[in-house]
Amino acid sequence: VVVGSGASAVQFVPIVAEQAQRLVLLQRTPNWVIGRQETLLPERFYSESLKWTYRNIPLARAAYRASLYWKLEASMILYGVFDKSDDFRSKAVRYHFRSFMAQQLKDRKELRKKVIPSYPVGCKRICKSDDYLQSLTRPNVEVVVAGLSEVKEDGVLDTNGAKHQADIILFGTGFQVGSIGKDVEIVGTDGFAWSGNSPWRTRVEAYLGTSMREFPNSFTILGPNSGLGHNSVLLMAEAQADYAVRVVKEALDLGVDSFAVKPTVLHDYNRWMQSQFKDK
Incomplete structure (x- = not known):
C-alpha cells in the first residue's frame, strides 16, 4: 500500500x-x-x-x-x-x-x-x-x-x-512546511517563542523571508513567502544567504554587537507582500 x-x-x-x-x-x-x-x-x-x-x-x-x-x-x-x-x-x-x-x-x-x-x-x-x-x-x-x-x-x-x-x-506523505523540529524552542526578545512543528503559526512574516524583529543576529533560510513548489529553491536560499552575509559584514565593520530588522521596515515589506496576493 x-x-x-x-x-x-x-x-x-x-x-x-x-x-x-x-x-x-x-x-x-x-x-x-x-x-x-x-x-x-x-x-x-x-x-x-x-x-x-x-x-x-x-x-x-x-x-x-x-x-x-x-x-x-x-x-x-x-x-x-x-x-x-x-x-x-x-x-x-x-x-x-x-x-x-x-x-x-x-x-x-x-x-x-x-x-x-x-x-x-x-x-x-x-x-x-x-x-x-x-x-x-x-x-x-x-x-x-x-x-x-x-x-x-x-x-x-x-x-x-x-x-x-x-x-x-x-x-509518500511529504513534510510539514516550516517545521524546525518538534522539540526545538527558540525564545527571542519580549518572550516571543518560535517553536515546534508550527513556528509560523503565531505570525507568518519575516523581512525578505529571513529576518524577524524578535530575533536579533538571526537569519532564517526559506522563511515565509520564499519557498515554492514548482522549481528549485536554490535561488531563494542563495539570495537569503548573500543578504545575511552582507548584513553581518556591515555589522562587523560598524562594530555593532546586535542588529535586527526595524518594525516599520518589516511592516511595510509585509504589507507590500500581502498586496501581491490580491486577485490571485
Whole structure:
C-alpha cells in the first residue's frame, strides 16, 4: 500500500509497481503531472567533447547554466500560468497538462476521473515524471480515492472504511512546511517563542523571508513567502544567504554587537507582500 500521490510517490511508484504483486495507491487529492522535458535537463546526452568543453572552458559552462535559468524563468513570466485561473494562458497550460495526462492514461476513463485534477494548474506542487502515470495503468495497480485512517496488523483502513491487506506500507506523505523540529524552542526578545512543528503559526512574516524583529543576529533560510513548489529553491536560499552575509559584514565593520530588522521596515515589506496576493 502506498499512502500519498505527490512528489515522493511519482518517483518510487513506477519502480515498486514493477516488483509488487499488487499495489494499492491511496490518493486524497490528485496532482498535475507533466513529463520531465529531458531536452532541458539532458544529463543523459552530454557527449565527451561537451564534457571536455565544460571542464576546460568555464565561461561555456556558465553560459549554458544561464541559458537554462533564463529559459525556465521566461516560461514562468510569459505563461502567466499562476496569475489567474481564468486567464487564457492558464487555460492553455491546463489543456496541455490534461492532454498529456490523458495520453499517458490511455483509454482508462475511470482512472482519468480519479487522477486528472479539477483545480487550476499551480494550486498544488506540479509533479514531473515520464513513467508515473503509465505505471498506474498496470493491471496490478489500483488507485483508491481516499486517505489513510488507521494502520492494522495486516493492512490499513482508508477514510472510506475499506480495508486493504498489505505486507509493506510506503508513506509518500511529504513534510510539514516550516517545521524546525518538534522539540526545538527558540525564545527571542519580549518572550516571543518560535517553536515546534508550527513556528509560523503565531505570525507568518519575516523581512525578505529571513529576518524577524524578535530575533536579533538571526537569519532564517526559506522563511515565509520564499519557498515554492514548482522549481528549485536554490535561488531563494542563495539570495537569503548573500543578504545575511552582507548584513553581518556591515555589522562587523560598524562594530555593532546586535542588529535586527526595524518594525516599520518589516511592516511595510509585509504589507507590500500581502498586496501581491490580491486577485490571485
